[in-house]
Amino acid sequence: MxxxxxxxxxxxxxxxxxxxxxxxxxxxxxxxxxxxxxxxxxxxxxxxxxxxxxxxxxxxxxxxxxxxxxxxxxxxxxxxxxxxxxxxxxxxxxxxxxxxxxxxxxxxxxxxxxxxxxxxxxxxxxxxxxxxxxxxxxxxxxxxxxxxxxxxxxxxxxxxxxxxxxxxxxxxxxxxxxxxxxxxxxxxxxxxxxxxxxxxxxxxxxxxxxxxxxxxxxxxxxxxxxxxxxxxxxxxxxxxxMREPDSETGWDSGWVVQWLDKQPRDSVVYVLFGSGGTMSYEQMREIAFGLELSEQRFVWVVRAPTEGVTDAAYLTMGRGTSDDWDGVLPEGFVERTWEVGLVVPQWAPQVTVLRHSSVGAFLSHCGWGSTLESVMSGVPMIAWPLYAEQRMNATLLAEELGVAVRTKELPTKKVVRREEIASMVREVIQLRDGRISAVTKRVKEIKHSAEKALxxxxxxxxxxxxxxxxxxxx
The missing domain is CATH 3.40.50.2000 (Glycogen Phosphorylase B;)
Structure with missing residues (x-):
């Protein structure tokens, strides 16, 4: 040396x-x-x-x-x-x-x-x-x-x-x-x-x-x-x-951003379960019907379902073709929701999406990296823990920090039905009498705290x- x-x-x-x-x-x-x-x-x-x-x-x-x-x-x-x-x-x-x-x-x-x-x-x-x-x-x-x-x-x-x-x-x-x-x-x-x-x-x-x-x-x-x-x-x-948008420059994200540009401020729920998270076919269908039932705008990054193991994609990190999600969503879902929803196969530039002004909620697996990216974007979460320490993260976010809502039962224990999904989406995304929701207000406070720390x-x-x-x- x-x-x-x-x-x-x-x-x-x-x-x-x-x-x-x-x-x-x-x-x-x-x-x-x-x-x-x-x-x-x-x-x-x-x-x-x-x-x-x-x-x-x-x-x-x-x-x-x-x-x-x-x-x-x-x-x-x-x-x-x-x-x-x-x-x-x-x-x-x-x-x-x-x-x-x-x-x-x-x-x-x-x-x-x-x-x-x-x-x-x-x-x-x-x-x-x-x-x-x-x-x-x-x-x-x-x-x-x-x-x-x-x-x-x-x-x-x-x-x-x-x-x-x-x-x-x-x-x-x-x-x-x-x-x-x-x-x-x-x-x-x-x-x-x-x-x-x-x-x-x-x-x-x-x-x-x-x-x-x-x-x-x-x-x-x-x-x-x-x-x-x-x-x-x-x-x-x-x-x-965590990542900054300049770390995502290699992604062809223009079409996603162009779609977001056309949506009202804080109106879109972003749905992604991390680089390794997977779920059953039945649960994916319930999420689709829940998004449709909520009548809210959404961007959903879809990957093929996997039965039984929630971390099945961790070491492959979303490897697959753009056709992997085709046929796993309810029949007619994409056509029925095309005016308010965007289905993205496999991958999206997450930080770029979260920091877009039209995004008002994040349906997330609660991986800590994604959590920090959401907080630093001022976006509240719908907690959907799948594996690793994500159940601890969901409890921290929803019950201690107040920046997320969560399912009544753990998604790994029971299929979460469409009505509950729709209710959570509406709770976080909708403005009430012109005022932002409690979770949105709290996440913006924590964002300010983080910016000061850095x-x-x-x-x-x-x-x-x-x-x-x-x-x-x-």
Whole structure:
């Protein structure tokens, strides 16, 4: 490695597969590049699954080293979290080789939660190491505290008759626990335990939230009498970190924007369930009838249904042809709704759509990246959690922050019928006596809070500057 004298600090970020991790890793890299003039390298385990993944990598502005996914044993790791953990663990030799041979010695190594198996490599090479939690502080608390819950709670978490207590944070209802906690006998649960135990072995944790949004959770994570005694390392709230419209320049979005330009302000509900979310044929039909029954304008990004597994598209990221949705919607639906609705196959430039003045609501899977994009666009949500920690997100959004409405029962437990869907759409999208809805007012307040946190002197701007100073000093 060459002498680093007179060279910029070099930050290497390591992303696990999936746009839900790749996008926030890249956007964090851009912050170091633009705000602190660091050299940034992205190590990304890619499946070369779709044009979406390729376009995200092309727009990164950073040096990118793609690491092909290792071959895993046939049938190994049926659950998504298990597959991700096994993939990232098998990539450790490639990470060691990459870090050891870089021309400019890395000043810091930052991994997402699935990359913690690579932290010892950074320790061997005497490189500062951080974990970047692309979700929020409440999720981080549960993940880190899981090893304690594992010892004190007997039986399945989902069968408990009272919420799970986390020191200093809101309790977690049994039905809201993230996917690996659904079955303690599944391999993904033991993998998740390992992840939670590995995070304190870093030099610090960056989390994609901001102080004013989750002050209580963040204070608990730092308090040695509360979660700080488990986490043990500093926590830096550096969010919201998410895509900007200029990251979507490779998409042919003109026709969608042209349609939106013709619609009244705040009149359109945008419908998309993330890069990996799927649902049953029956549920898709109910959503279609619900949108039609609501009599509201909509843009719906449609993908082919999948029975049984709600994260089935995560590692393929919407790969498919424009005909995949043809025939899965109710007969005549497109023709009946053509004056008020736009059906988009496979993919849409989400940030561009959300920031359009005609969009007034987002029917969303509550992935944290999509949530931040919606909040920063001032658009309230209809919460429709599907997998991962999305049930926690929906509870946070609807019951604590007040920026979303949600279904009476979890969509993963029961088919949500058209009447309820129509009611939720009308509740969020319609103006009442010329006044905006409560969720719309609240989301605009939180947007202002986030903008203040990101501005010079704001809490998140200051936190990232602190991290940069540590890296430079290291």
């Amino acid at each position: 060459e002498d680093m004298q007179n060279q910029p600090p070099h930050v290497v970020l390591f992303s696990s597969p999936g746009l839900g991790h790749l996008i926030p890793i890249i956007e964090l890299g851009k912050r170091f590049l633009r705000h602190h003039n660091f050299k940034v390298t992205i190590l990304a385990v890619t499946f070369q699954a779709s044009n979406a993944e390729a376009e995200v990598l092309r727009s990164s502005l950073c040096d990118v080293i793609e690491i092909p996914p290792p071959d895993l044993p046939a049938g190994a790791g049926a659950a998504l979290a298990t597959r991700l953990c096994m993939t990232m663990r098998a990539a450790v030799p490639a990470i060691r080789a990459a870090l050891s041979t870089m021309q400019l010695r890395p000043s810091a190594f930052i991994v997402d939660i699935f990359g913690t198996d690579s932290l010892p490599v950074a320790a061997e090479l005497n490189i500062r190491k951080f974990v970047y939690v692309t979700s929020h502080a409440w999720f981080l608390s549960l993940l880190v505290y899981l090893s304690v819950l594992d010892e004190i709670i007997e039986g399945q978490y989902v069968d408990q008759n009272k919420p799970l207590t986390i020191p200093g944070s809101s309790p977690v209802r049994p039905e809201d626990v993230f996917d690996p906690m659904q079955d303690r006998n599944d391999m993904q649960y033991s993998e998740c335990l390992t992840l939670g135990k590995a995070i304190p072995r870093s030099d610090g944790v960056l989390v994609n939230t901001w102080e004013e949004l989750q002050c209580r959770d963040l204070e608990a994570l730092r308090d040695q009498n509360l979660m700080g005694r488990v986490l043990k390392v500093p926590v830096y709230a550096v969010g919201p970190i 501005s010079p002197g704001g809490s998140s701007h200051t936190a990232l500057a602190q991290v940069a100073k540590i890296i430079i000093g290291g």
